[in-house]
Amino acid sequence: MLKSFIIKKNIIYYYIIQYLQVIIGCILIALAFNLFLKPNNIASGGIVGLSLLINRLFGIEPAVVQWCANIPLFLIGLIILGKRFTVNTILGSLILPLFILLTSNLKAITLSPFLGCIYGGIISGIGLGLVFKGHASTGGTSIIAKIVNKYTPLSIGNCQGIIDGFVVIASAYVFDIEKALYAIITLFITSKSIDMIQLGFSGSKVAFVISDKSEIIKDTVLKNLDRGITKLSGFGGYTDRKLTVLVVVMDQSEVNKFKDLVKNIDPGAFIIISDTHEVLGQGFNLSRNPKNY
Numbered sequence: 001m002l003k004s005f006i007i008k009k010n011i012i013y014y015y016i017i018q019y020l021q022v023i024i025g026c027i028l029i030a031l032a033f034n035l036f037l038k039p040n041n042i043a044s045g046g047i048v049g050l051s052l053l054i055n056r057l058f059g060i061e062p063a064v065v066q067w068c069a070n071i072p073l074f075l076i077g078l079i080i081l082g083k084r085f086t087v088n089t090i091l092g093s094l095i096l097p098l099f100i101l102l103t104s105n106l107k108a109i110t111l112s113p114f115l116g117c118i119y120g121g122i123i124s125g126i127g128l129g130l131v132f133k134g135h136a137s138t139g140g141t142s143i144i145a146k147i148v149n150k151y152t153p154l155s156i157g158n159c160q161g162i163i164d165g166f167v168v169i170a171s172a173y174v175f176d177i178e179k180a181l182y183a184i185i186t187l188f189i190t191s192k193s194i195d196m197i198q199l200g201f202s203g204s205k206v207a208f209v210i211s212d213k214s215e216i217i218k219d220t221v222l223k224n225l226d227r228g229i230t231k232l233s234g235f236g237g238y239t240d241r242k243l244t245v246l247v248v249v250m251d252q253s254e255v256n257k258f259k260d261l262v263k264n265i266d267p268g269a270f271i272i273i274s275d276t277h278e279v280l281g282q283g284f285n286l287s288r289n290p291k292n293y
Contacts, residue, residue: 021134022092028127029138030099031106036120037186038062039108041179043171044117044124044186045164047140048100053167053174063097063104070139077143081150092131093139113182121186125193132156132198141167155195199277205255206276207248209262210234211269214244220261221246225254249279 033048041056043049047069051062070093077089110116128138137143145159152159164187172180211217218229225248232245250258255273262269 018088018134018136019091021130022088022136023095025127025130025134026092026096026099026138028123028130029096030103032120032123032127033062033100034103034106035109036116036123039111040113040116040120040182041171041175042113042117042120042183042186043167043175043179044120044183044190045167046138046142048096048138049164049167049171049183050140053170056174061101061104063101066097066100066140067094073139073143076147077137080147081143088134088136089139089143092134092136092142096138113179117182117186118189121189122193124186125190126197128190129194129197132194156198158191204276204279205250205252205273207246207250207255207258208272209246209248209269210243211246211262211266213266213269214246217262217265217269218246220265221248221258224261225250225258227254227258249276 029048033052036042037044037049038052041052043052047066048062050069051060051065054060054065055062074090074093081089110119128142131138131142132146137146141163144163145156148154148159148163149156154162165184168180168183168187171183209217214231218231221227221229227248227250230247232247234243234245235241236243248258259271259273262271
């Protein structure tokens with residue numbers, strides 16, 4: 001009985017967090033649009049950017065354009081992405097135009113297109129990243145970005161950037177080439193901001209070490225770097241000889257010390273160091289001593 005109550009409570013908490021992420025994300029996107037992008041005529045892609053172009057050409061309120069454009073895309077999301085995604089997307093698609101409408105009378109923070117594209121791109125990217133983390137979308141081309149991401153190795157940020165590029169081309173005709181160039185900068189900043197929110201801000205690194213002196217290296221790293229090590233069994237592709245692969249997760253500030261430790265023991269050791277956006281699991285906390293596995 002108690003276990004069932006705890007599970008139900010965790011599920012409710014999970015969905016509350018999801019919906020809060022979608023709502024906060026939509027608020028940020030609306031603020032970026034009305035405070036930075038719209039005043040500087042920067043159509044940074046998507047239905048939001050398209051609504052700015054239509055507003056300029058026909059005088060239709062951007063929020064109205066967004067509400068109307070999202071209806072057929074709901075059906076696409078329902079068929080391809082599933083019901084739960086579509087429900088969350090309906091939330092984002094309805095409240096984003098609402099927040100854009102509610103904040104439409106706010107005074108622009110800057111009329112500099114350069115500053116507008118930078119800050120508008122950052123805030124929009126953070127907002128979209130939060131919406132995507134809530135397993136939702138703001139509708140429009142965001143649904144298409146999710147579909148492309150589902151069937152290709154492209155990240156959501158890159159998918160969004162490619163699709164929204166078509167809107168940027170249209171903005172060159174509606175406004176001018178200079179505003180289109182600012183829109184491209186905005187798209188780049190937005191896509192990188194989305195990826196940072198999706199993948200995290202972790203500065204941790206993961207290192208793979210192949211050496212005949214793996215045991216000595218393991219003991220030295222444990223003693224001097226105070227990091228846990230995982231030992232994997234492998235085989236050389238050319239020699240077919242059995243090898244031990246050491247895997248170490250560390251903070252970015254520890255990389256140079258780690259390389260020096262390994263090279264002092266075995267100058268010929270094969271070392272691969274790469275970025276890791278997120279480290280999860282028992283013992284892997286960069287702020288304290290990790291456990292050895």
